[in-house]
Amino acid sequence: MTDPFKADPAFEAGSTVVCDWPLCQVRLQDDARFPWLILIPRRAGLSELEDLTAADRATLMEEVVRAGELVRMLGEAAGRPVEKLNVGALGNVTAQLHVHVVGRRPDDGLWPDPVWGRGSALPWGAGALQAAVSRLRQEARRSSAG
């Protein structure tokens, strides 16, 4: 059977694929204001956590933690270490189940408000985006080998 998973076009427009983990597609949000990853479970037809099996939910939780490590790494690389992780599964705008993992700092311009639906994205720019994705892929490979 072919995998019927496909990321919603809204994700294609605003983020870039980093890699696939056992459960999720990992994407970098194209918004240089925050180190920000999106995890999309690679299953068709999901919109709520309850739509996953309990085993997949446990995997999702571990992938969220692993994404947090990558987000911290991105913040370090930018000279802006993450002080708080924000994790959210909302889906009010794009219903396909996905989890945001965002690195926050008191000087990030939106603190302490959530990032969703506020302000406009600041695109990374092609070179910086590609560099960040390469760094993330390298790190993701290292952590899965560890």
Place this chain on the structure above:
Amino acid sequence: MTDPFKADPAFEAGSTVVCDWPLCQVRLQDDARFPWLILIPRRAGLSELEDLTAADRATLMEEVVRAGELVRMLGEAAGRPVEKLNVGALGNVTAQLHVHVVGRRPDDGLWPDPVWGRGSALPWGAGALQAAVSRLRQEARRSSAG
């Protein structure tokens, strides 16, 4: 050893204890605009998901799903069935690790924005709050017996 867990005073001010689950204290947010529960892992000194053990994280995920069922029940009871669950672990304002589980509808006044940091809470009022807490306790007992 005594359990050193204690909910931050900010939670005491804005929400009411419903019950304790294996990992989390379950609280009802005192904001009648949304059916809204808060789960606080009953461990001391946590601020990020990575501070929990992997076993506790798996439990937390299952308690989030269970809280979602209670939130849906609250929405039904109010004649306003939940159309989307919003789940978030932020902690920018109150650092103690906690997870929000909020029932949303397109007509809820803030949709599609997140609920955090927007508008002012609409207190339930003593009678309605007590009725909601009683209903939640009854339902939480039923689901744990099932």
